[in-house]
Amino acid sequence: MTQKTLLVLATFAVLTTDAAAQTSTAAPVDPNAFLNQFEATFGKFDGYRRSGAKGICAAGEFVGTPTARALSTASVFSGRTIPVVMRFSVGGANPRAADNTKSQRNMALQFDLPDGEQWQMGNISAPVFGASTPQQFLGRLVSLQPDPATKMPDPAKVKAFADVNPEVLLQGRHFASQPVPASFGSVNYWGVHAFGFVDSSGTRQYGKWVFEPVGGVEGLTDDEAKAKGPSFLFDDLRQRVRAGRVAFQFNLELAQPGDRIESATVPLPEGRRKVNLGTLKVISVAEDGGGPCLTITYNPMVVPKGVEPSSDPMIAARAAPYAVGLGRRLTEGAKQQ
């Protein structure tokens, strides 16, 4: 599915869900309600992240471009080498999720900037998220909760929710349209939210970013995926990084006046100018489940001066559930694999 098709579907979705959105945006979602619902829907795996449970720490280096410096005063774009605490993961709450399925991959980043400043972000292998508001996301999770009798989601409930919130299906359609990623290092990772980039005169340019593998996107055929088995991504990443083969271009699609920038389910219109903000190179990968990423939540509200969240309600809505999630997994004994 092209980004344009996604956009059309998403626009349709917005038009058709106006009434639902009006009733649902009123009340904020209690972060504990979110965490409880993650556990009810996807299971509880003590010590692990409730989302992106199967993951590994890595270290990277980022160097920004003059183009980025013209767009934003953020020190991350100074052109000097910036250390990055990285985490690659497979989507979902199950720490034993299979690597060889058409599902989500994540790349979470913490740029450690001068004077203790940080930039955190969690990027996903789809141009859209599975919901546009926190209330809609919670509703979707409720609709997917397994029925106690069958231990499976009730198809009627799933359909009833998706019928009035059709944009929740866009992300799944993207994954179904793509091959199984051959590597954590060979798939695009989108930020899905718009952020503002503020230059030295105070001018704010909104955009949505994507990290694109320097070596190109690489997928597996169904037979290759089957042959790889359920757990190949960590070793693959170690090997590729040892060979110096994993790097990403940090690219920003620039929004134009009138573009919708407040929704994680609506990409920018196709053909928007894309500029290169810099290159991120992965320099090492943890040999086990430890490492500095273990206790980071990758909260998208942690941005450097010169970068600002847009009005997308999902950005701020992530902060509290991530903190509550960290609290739960620290209490249980934080781990990952």
Ligand code: HEM
């Ligand atoms: C209100 C909406 C959301 C909720 C409640 C939520 C919840 C969570 C939770 C509880 C975690 C685990 C945090 C931890 O224990 O450190 C997580 C991780 C993650 N989320 Fe979300 N999330 C939301 C929206 C999003 C969106 C829109 C994206 C799209 C970019 C996203 C991408 C990720 C990624 C990439 C991770 C794994 C990061 C890592 O490696 O630690 N989430 N989310």
